[in-house]
Amino acid sequence: MSLAKRNYSRGDYLYRSGDKFRSLYAIHSGSFKTQVLHDDGREQVTGFQMAGEIIGLDAISTDIHTCEAIALESSVICEISFNRLEALSREIPPLQRQIHKLMSREIVRDQGIMLLLGSMRAEERLAAFLLNLSQRYAARGLSPTQFNLRMSRQEIGSYLGLKLETVSRAFSHFQEAGLIIVKIRAIEIIDLSGLQACLSRG
């Protein structure tokens, strides 16, 4: 299994829309955003990925990448040859199952975003976003209540289907309500259950 490591700096493309599919990419450290492009130049961020997550699954379908992945900070990537992974998984059934689970998890994640984009209001979306980040930091042994955002308001807005001003206002409003403390990209969640209540209340 090829496990070459490579470094990427903020703004570097891991792959672009239209690139030939070569490998999957495991994020060893750092973080990325993935986005799809519309004909007229509009772009939609489809996800923010952090250490331990695997990207590039979109390209298996047609052997061409349909989205692009860009580093949000200095990052290290392990490249995984998909052909060799497939071959290996034929010999190791648990690995095969893991690959299937990985892809299925991505499908479930996407469904959650559709729910968010299709039926939540602005502040619910941002609350869901913050809670998701919180969980993922916690899963990595980091603080679930204090972290630095790796992405701009504009990128958050694109991901959540909102304009950057709306994201900024929602942050301010959460802060006024005593739910969080925002210092530009530094976030502290003061009232986790309050944020969760934001979600269910509608």
Add this chain to the structure above:
Amino acid sequence: MSLAKRNYSRGDYLYRSGDKFRSLYAIHSGSFKTQVLHDDGREQVTGFQMAGEIIGLDAISTDIHTCEAIALESSVICEISFNRLEALSREIPPLQRQIHKLMSREIVRDQGIMLLLGSMRAEERLAAFLLNLSQRYAARGLSPTQFNLRMSRQEIGSYLGLKLETVSRAFSHFQEAGLIIVKIRAIEIIDLSGLQACLSRG
């Protein structure tokens, strides 16, 4: 490979959110909608599936279905044991690749919906929806310009992140513009390229 066929009537559940994962389901004839549920009862339609498509991929992730699938009309389903499919795919590499492509295609489809929900206006969304249906009917040897919708305005709205009234108004507007003829659920596309232009124009 278990390939038991079973009939479903309009409104029947193929599976519900929370159901144990048993099989994948190939739609032999008819059509389904899949939807995810939010705590507070809101629901988001995540897709409309027709003959030849496979549903249930979401459940591989956790062995529990995360969405529900409901028949939109009388339909016939082939149940596919996933364990047997996995075993078989270890012996038949092209089958393995097909399964991966299938799951990847679902991920790409979901990305397209995120783009739609996150950055298109109401009429663009409906145009994209109609063009997508048109392509899929064409791929099945049916007319790409004349077909009957299997779903209600409310269901289309949920899928597109719009209220049913907005969907209805967009249909009426397309008709006034000479792009389509709508008779409740019967659609005739008069000006395919006009609809396509709707998309790129913004």
Add this chain to the structure above:
DNA sequence: CGCACCTTTGACTCACTTCAATGAGGGTGG
């Protein structure tokens, strides 16, 4: 130190939602 970029905030606008009323089909039972 200075420039470029990001963020915040306010005022105004608008696309979509909400509320409400009317109308068209389709199925069922008298």
Add this chain to the structure above:
DNA sequence: CCACCCTCATTGAAGTGAGTCAAAGGTGCG
């Protein structure tokens, strides 16, 4: 076979949440 009812679709009018436009304030990088 027709009348009734129920559901779904259309349309109008009024309301609102988020977008747009604009300006000012912060940050951090080179």
